[in-house]
Structures are given as C-alpha cells and as structure tokens.
Amino acid sequence: MTCVACGPGLIHHFSTVHHPPYAPVWYPASILRWSPGDDPDREFNQSRVPLAPRELNTYRPMNQQSRVEKARVAACVAFAATPNNLSQGVLDHAFYACGYWQYIDILVFWGGAAGEGLILAPNPHVTDAAHRHGVRVFGNVFFPEAGSGGRSCCVDAFLTRRADGSFPVADKLIEAARFYGFDGWFINQETDRSGDDQRHGEFRDFLAYASERKPDGFMWYELSGSLAEDNVRILQDGKTRVSDSIFLDYAWMSERRGDKRHTLRDSAATAEKAGRSGRDLYAGLETVQGRGDPEVAVKHVSLALFRPDHETMKASGNGRDLEKFHEGEATFWVGGRRDPSDVPQGTRWGLARYIVERTPVLRDPxxxxxxxxxxxxxxxxxxxxxxxxxxxxxxxxxxxxxxxxxxxxxxxxxxxxxxxxxxxxxxxxxxxxxxxxxxxxxxxxxxxxxxxxxxxxxxxxxxxxxxxxxxxxxxxxxxxxxxxxxxxxxxxxxxxxxxxxxxxxxxxxxxxxxxxxxxxxxxxxxxxxxxxxxxxxTAELAAPPAPTDLKIQQSIPLSLNRRALRLRWKPAAAGAPSSSPLRHYEVYRGEDRSVLLGATLNTCFYVESLERDRLEKETPLVVCAVGPTGHRSGVAKTVVEW
CATH class of the missing domain: 2.60.120.260 (Galactose-binding domain-like)
Structure with a gap:
C-alpha cells in the first residue's frame, strides 16, 4: 500500500479556492509538485516586510546583569493548529500577539503532524511583524515519533536524491522560503532512530547541500542534547557550513557520555574547535513543563524556547483576557515585577536578566x-x-x-x-x-x-x-x-x-x-x-498614492444574503508621486469608509463574510492605501451585486 503522505502526495488547501487562504502545508511528495504559479493563495501568503537591520544597544541595557553580546534566543511558537493558520489574521482578539521581539533572534513557526502535514510555512502576518523587529522566521519540518504516526517512508522521501546527488526537496524548501518571504527552516527528525549514524549522515548531506544554496537558513534539532566529535559534522564539516544553528534537546540537562558528564561547556568547546561559535548552539528550555535553567545555559551557548506562548495563552483564558495576557507575557520575558531592569536572581524566567535587547529603531522616519x-x-x-x-x-x-x-x-x-x-x-x-x-x-x-x-x-x-x-x-x-x-x-x-x-x-x-x-x-x-x-x-509624510483596479476575483455564496469574497487590486502605477511609503491597505464597506472589513500589506484580501444590508441591490467596497502616520489615500472602488 502506498503511503498517502509519501506516495501520490497531498498539498493542503490547494485543491480548491472555496475557502479562506491558509499558510501552506505539505508532505515530502506534495512539496515536489508545488510551484508558485499553481498556488491560488500565493499572493495571500507572501510577506511584504523585509528583514529589518537592528542593533545591540549597550548604552543602557534594560538589565545590568544581562550578558552583553553573548547569548541569542530562538523561540518555537505555535499560533494555531497546523492546518488552521489563516494568512491574513483572524476576526478574534484571542491570538498570541507576540510583543517582546527584542529578546528573540529566530522565530520557528511551530507545527506539523502526521495526519495534517509535515512541512509548514509561516503565515505572512507573523513574518511581517517579526521582520519589522529584525527577527528571522523559520518554517517547520516535523517528523513525529513512530508512536505519533511518524513513518520512515516520509523521511526517505524527504531525503531522496537525484542522480547528480542533489536533493529535490531541499530545492523546493529554498524556493518556498524565497517566494513567500521568510528566512529558513527548522528540521526536527524524531521518526526514524533505527540507524542514527546513517540518518545523521543523510541529513548532514541534505543540510550541506541546502546551506550551499541558501546560507544561514537551516536549524537542526539534535536529539542527543549535546555536540561532540561523533555528531559535530551536522553543524560544520571541515570547511563546509552544514547548519546555521542547532537546537539541543533538553537532554543537555542530564546527559552523560560514557563515564564523563558532557556539559554545555563541552558542546560549546566542540563547536569552537570546528570553527564555529558556541552561540550557534541553542540549549532547549521546555517552557510548558518548566525544564531547563537559562542562567546555566547563557554562560556557554544560546537559548531555545519551546512554546513560550503556552503559559501566556493558558493563563489568559486562551488569550481572551487581554489584561492577563499582557501580565503573562511580562512575567515570562521581564519577570514577576513587570520591570526588565529589576529581575531578581533565581527567577525562573524573566529573560531580560540574561539577554540584552536589540532595537530596529535605526533611522527616521x-x-x-x-x-x-x-x-x-x-x-x-x-x-x-x-x-x-x-x-x-x-x-x-x-x-x-x-x-x-x-x-x-x-x-x-x-x-x-x-x-x-x-x-x-x-x-x-x-x-x-x-x-x-x-x-x-x-x-x-x-x-x-x-x-x-x-x-x-x-x-x-x-x-x-x-x-x-x-x-x-x-x-x-x-x-x-x-x-x-x-x-x-x-x-x-x-x-x-x-x-x-x-x-x-x-x-x-x-x-x-x-x-x-x-x-x-x-x-x-x-x-x-x-x-x-x-x-x-525630518520631512512631513503625506498619504501614499491610491491603489487602482479593485476587482472581485471570486464571490462565494454562504447563504441567501451572505457571501465570502476574494478581492484583488493593483498598487499605484510605478512612478506615481509620493512622499510617503505604504504602511498597509484597508478594505472598507461603503464609500464613507465607516465599516472596516480588514487590512493587509498584500494587494489581495479575503472577506470572510459580507452580509447584505436589508434589501440593497449593491454593496460598494473600497480600498485605500495607508501611510506610516495614518494618512490615507484616495480609493479604488467596486460593487457587490446581490
């Protein structure tokens, strides 16, 4: 019997466009059949914010105990279940709106499951926010344990080579990251542990091939919890840079190699002997179960946080109580006193004590x-x-x-x-x-x-x-x-x-x-x-130029007096006069712009539900461009006919 994930292949959401646009999800076989031109949601899923430069500001660190220019932070965050990551946000405030980007260097868009898809690209609105703060965003490749539905054939399909030794799945991962506008991939292989040395070698070759074509874009999850002579080649193989970084499993807290305790100091030394920084290793901290001590880890390596969103969302009624949401976020990132300059020693989290913040505020406007x-x-x-x-x-x-x-x-x-x-x-x-x-x-x-x-x-x-x-x-x-x-x-x-x-x-x-x-x-x-x-x-910012050619690409009946819509428009013509860059577009019902339907940085938008007002025959829709200071352009118009 052919495995549904590795044989003919599935590509989630792409078989029809009678649905909201979601972040892409693939299996190894289905990503091989993907191309941007065949994806009806392609423009909905493109991030439009380039990665901002940012600086480590040593003039006034929030916390005088933090380790200047030392540890970095990677955070694995789940924003929704694997198949439910809407491309352009949700009509609900109960959402993990991460706000402490100054402590994060890499955001891993966590997801993937045997029955839902193993390869998950980040949705663009999360990437937009991260990039605005100078944070790189990685999609996730997750091969679950066999007991959770993982199959060795999926790993085999992922590692398939062409006759010339190249890896077609690696090529597609790179193509997807470039097209959708994110920065790389996190590779988590927990399915096939029967021949660790062989699998390690195959993934090393895969990552070396990928890194040669897209440097600094792949993080490897190392289940052994340490880096030593027998696995250092997954990070660096001679002069070949294999992985951008490594997430060390939580086993670093208790692992013994032979009769000698193998510590983070040893792992950092192994990396440095291979010509890499010990800070390219990220010690896993399990925030859900409270495992790991950041104070120990930052002395030698960087920090990898698994699900920092979990406790915040749980304590705030899954994000419904906004006051508790911000209290929970503050407790995790800056300590129980809600003051990043005053995090007591021995505080469980309060990462401001250990990590120096970085700023993207480098120029005007x-x-x-x-x-x-x-x-x-x-x-x-x-x-x-x-x-x-x-x-x-x-x-x-x-x-x-x-x-x-x-x-x-x-x-x-x-x-x-x-x-x-x-x-x-x-x-x-x-x-x-x-x-x-x-x-x-x-x-x-x-x-x-x-x-x-x-x-x-x-x-x-x-x-x-x-x-x-x-x-x-x-x-x-x-x-x-x-x-x-x-x-x-x-x-x-x-x-x-x-x-x-x-x-x-x-x-x-x-x-x-x-x-x-x-x-x-x-x-x-x-x-x-x-x-x-x-x-x-240093100069006044006016409204950006107006968009043009607003069209209803698709009108989807939901009931007699209710429809979903796919809208598209064109930006202002090249060379149109403007003293203001675009911040985003807004979509309104009515020419008076009194009822907002939504906003996006893309030139397309999905209206989840438009209700007919009594017995109106037409509903006008308009789109305007918004500048950084809130000045709004003229509008592009269309009508929905009932």
Missing amino acids: FVTHFNTGHGTAYYAQGKRVRTGGWANLSLQDVMPLYRWVVDPERAALKPRFDYEDAFEGGTSLLLLMPHEAARPSLLPLFQAQMRVTPQTEFSVVAKPDEEEWECLEIAVALKQAPQEFLRIRLEPQERINGWVRLRGTPDSTVSGTAVQLGLWVRPPVPAPIRLGQLSVL
Missing part, C-alpha cells in the same frame, strides 16, 4: 501607534471603524523595548497598553499618574541609533481627559551622554477626532545620534492620558 496587532475594536485616525475582536500582526508596530522602566524608582507613573480607545489600530498607551504625585517621571520607550538635528520633528498624538499639555515632553538621550535625557517641549498643532497632535523640535545646539527615546511626564497630571502615536521625522 520612525512612527509607532503602540498597536499590538490585536484588539477588541479598530480605529482609523481616532474614529472607530470596526467593533469586534481582530488580530493581524502585519499591523503591529515596533513595540516599546523598555516595558516598563520608569525613573526614578517607585515613581508614581503607571504605563500600560489600553484597548478601550486608540488612534490607529486597536491599542493606545495609557499613562496613569495620581494627582498627589510630587516628582516628574521619565519613561524610556525605545533604544535607537537615529540621527537628530535641530530640523528633526518629534510628534505625539494624545488624548487627555482634560486639556492640559504642560505635563508631557519628549525625552531624548544622545550618544555623547547616553544617560542624560534632553527635554523637548511639545505644543498642540491640530485636533483629529478628539485627539490632539503635539509637535516639538530640539534647540539649535542639539545634534548627534539618539540612543534612547521616551517621555517626560511631570505632575500634576490632571487625568489619564492616552498616547496614540509617537513619531520622529
């Missing part, structure tokens, strides 16, 4: 709306245009790195994300300070490596409950004095749907590289203040 990428409503320029939950990490802004460090210690200022109101997206930054507070508070928000001159304009969009602005100023620290914050006064300039834009510029003596950016908040603060935008610009 820099704009953030403090949008976490999910919410219970959606706002455009301060107007609510959607009521109801949503999650789309393509829309997530660069998140504040100092979350939250408030100076001086025990300051009265209490910052937090707020979902009750926003200027753009679903979140604002809420600042609370009691009336009786006596001292000003410094709130650092971002590390940076950004040029500042007297022509640089700092802008804040805020909404106070009372008209008082003297309490709010920009705080900037320059490279020549990285611990000293300058204060830049802000003046109100315009009102936008109940919000106020404040602007300020440095005085004529200020010139240099900004390494920290934040806010001064001075009492008395008459009421809570919401921040909906913070920007650093």
Whole structure:
C-alpha cells in the first residue's frame, strides 16, 4: 500500500479556492509538485516586510546583569493548529500577539503532524511583524515519533536524491522560503532512530547541500542534547557550513557520555574547535513543563524556547483576557515585577536578566501607534471603524523595548497598553499618574541609533481627559551622554477626532545620534492620558498614492444574503508621486469608509463574510492605501451585486 503522505502526495488547501487562504502545508511528495504559479493563495501568503537591520544597544541595557553580546534566543511558537493558520489574521482578539521581539533572534513557526502535514510555512502576518523587529522566521519540518504516526517512508522521501546527488526537496524548501518571504527552516527528525549514524549522515548531506544554496537558513534539532566529535559534522564539516544553528534537546540537562558528564561547556568547546561559535548552539528550555535553567545555559551557548506562548495563552483564558495576557507575557520575558531592569536572581524566567535587547529603531522616519496587532475594536485616525475582536500582526508596530522602566524608582507613573480607545489600530498607551504625585517621571520607550538635528520633528498624538499639555515632553538621550535625557517641549498643532497632535523640535545646539527615546511626564497630571502615536521625522509624510483596479476575483455564496469574497487590486502605477511609503491597505464597506472589513500589506484580501444590508441591490467596497502616520489615500472602488 502506498503511503498517502509519501506516495501520490497531498498539498493542503490547494485543491480548491472555496475557502479562506491558509499558510501552506505539505508532505515530502506534495512539496515536489508545488510551484508558485499553481498556488491560488500565493499572493495571500507572501510577506511584504523585509528583514529589518537592528542593533545591540549597550548604552543602557534594560538589565545590568544581562550578558552583553553573548547569548541569542530562538523561540518555537505555535499560533494555531497546523492546518488552521489563516494568512491574513483572524476576526478574534484571542491570538498570541507576540510583543517582546527584542529578546528573540529566530522565530520557528511551530507545527506539523502526521495526519495534517509535515512541512509548514509561516503565515505572512507573523513574518511581517517579526521582520519589522529584525527577527528571522523559520518554517517547520516535523517528523513525529513512530508512536505519533511518524513513518520512515516520509523521511526517505524527504531525503531522496537525484542522480547528480542533489536533493529535490531541499530545492523546493529554498524556493518556498524565497517566494513567500521568510528566512529558513527548522528540521526536527524524531521518526526514524533505527540507524542514527546513517540518518545523521543523510541529513548532514541534505543540510550541506541546502546551506550551499541558501546560507544561514537551516536549524537542526539534535536529539542527543549535546555536540561532540561523533555528531559535530551536522553543524560544520571541515570547511563546509552544514547548519546555521542547532537546537539541543533538553537532554543537555542530564546527559552523560560514557563515564564523563558532557556539559554545555563541552558542546560549546566542540563547536569552537570546528570553527564555529558556541552561540550557534541553542540549549532547549521546555517552557510548558518548566525544564531547563537559562542562567546555566547563557554562560556557554544560546537559548531555545519551546512554546513560550503556552503559559501566556493558558493563563489568559486562551488569550481572551487581554489584561492577563499582557501580565503573562511580562512575567515570562521581564519577570514577576513587570520591570526588565529589576529581575531578581533565581527567577525562573524573566529573560531580560540574561539577554540584552536589540532595537530596529535605526533611522527616521520612525512612527509607532503602540498597536499590538490585536484588539477588541479598530480605529482609523481616532474614529472607530470596526467593533469586534481582530488580530493581524502585519499591523503591529515596533513595540516599546523598555516595558516598563520608569525613573526614578517607585515613581508614581503607571504605563500600560489600553484597548478601550486608540488612534490607529486597536491599542493606545495609557499613562496613569495620581494627582498627589510630587516628582516628574521619565519613561524610556525605545533604544535607537537615529540621527537628530535641530530640523528633526518629534510628534505625539494624545488624548487627555482634560486639556492640559504642560505635563508631557519628549525625552531624548544622545550618544555623547547616553544617560542624560534632553527635554523637548511639545505644543498642540491640530485636533483629529478628539485627539490632539503635539509637535516639538530640539534647540539649535542639539545634534548627534539618539540612543534612547521616551517621555517626560511631570505632575500634576490632571487625568489619564492616552498616547496614540509617537513619531520622529525630518520631512512631513503625506498619504501614499491610491491603489487602482479593485476587482472581485471570486464571490462565494454562504447563504441567501451572505457571501465570502476574494478581492484583488493593483498598487499605484510605478512612478506615481509620493512622499510617503505604504504602511498597509484597508478594505472598507461603503464609500464613507465607516465599516472596516480588514487590512493587509498584500494587494489581495479575503472577506470572510459580507452580509447584505436589508434589501440593497449593491454593496460598494473600497480600498485605500495607508501611510506610516495614518494618512490615507484616495480609493479604488467596486460593487457587490446581490
């Protein structure tokens, strides 16, 4: 009997387009039959955000105990069940909206199962957010244990060679990563352990072949939990770079090789003897069961986190309670005190104690709306245009790195994300300070490596409950004095749907590289203040050019008065005048743009459900382009005829 996964092959979701677009899932045989031109979801699954450069900022690490320029972090995160990773987000706020990217170097898009598909590509909205923060994203190849449905024939099919010695599956993995816009693959082989040495050798050849064609794109899961003379060639074989990195199984905590305990120090030494850094090894930490000590691991190697999303989602009712969601995230990444500068020794997680954060804020224009990428409503320029939950990490802004460090210690200022109101997206930054507070508070928000001159304009969009602005100023620290914050006064300039834009510029003596950016908040603060935008610009940004040629590619009846739609449009013609780059597109019902259907960075969108309004004969749809500061273009139009 032919194995369904390794014989004729399956390609998940691609047999029909009468469904929402999902992240691609394959078996070894089906990926060989895949090509972008045959994939009806191809444009839905392409990430549009290039990998941002980022810097390790040593001027003010969040935690003075962290190991500067040492360990890195890989995180294996599951966002949905293998076949259910929607390409353009979900209409529900209960989603793992990762926000501590500053501690992650590689995100492994975790998934794969014997009955669902062994090869899973990441969906683009997760890749978009990761790339915006400078984090590489790897798809996942998972060969489960035989007891969980794993089959040796699937491993054989994966490792099949051509007559010239090349690996066709490796070629397809590289092609898929390049086409969909992610960075590499995590290879986890737990099915066939009957001939470990032989299998190791076959995978070594596979990875060496792949790495020659796509350097720095493959991570290997090493079940032995250590690197020694008998398996070092899976990392480096003489002058041949085989793997980009290795995830060491949790066995590193207890493994013995012969009579001698084989430690992470030994594994790091083996890597370095082979000409590689010990930091290319990632010691597995099992966050679900609480196995592994990060303090031990970071002394010699890097850290590999399995399912850091698990406890956060579990403690927050699978993400439904947003306050508990952020509490759980903060506990994991920055410790129980919710302060990355103050993580007690012996804290189980609180990775800020061990890992120095990295920043992608390297140049202007820099704009953030403090949008976490999910919410219970959606706002455009301060107007609510959607009521109801949503999650789309393509829309997530660069998140504040100092979350939250408030100076001086025990300051009265209490910052937090707020979902009750926003200027753009679903979140604002809420600042609370009691009336009786006596001292000003410094709130650092971002590390940076950004040029500042007297022509640089700092802008804040805020909404106070009372008209008082003297309490709010920009705080900037320059490279020549990285611990000293300058204060830049802000003046109100315009009102936008109940919000106020404040602007300020440095005085004529200020010139240099900004390494920290934040806010001064001075009492008395008459009421809570919401921040909906913070920007650093040297030139005004207008709306990007409008898209064109909006068309309904497919209309799918769901009931008498309800349809799903596949929409496509074209970007503005090349050479169209613009002083603003594209941030994303928004799709609205109605020409007044009062009802948002969704948003994307792609030039296509799936409308999950469009309901007919009473007995209307036509429903107008429009698409507009949105710039970094929220300025919106004109629209492309079409109508749905009922």
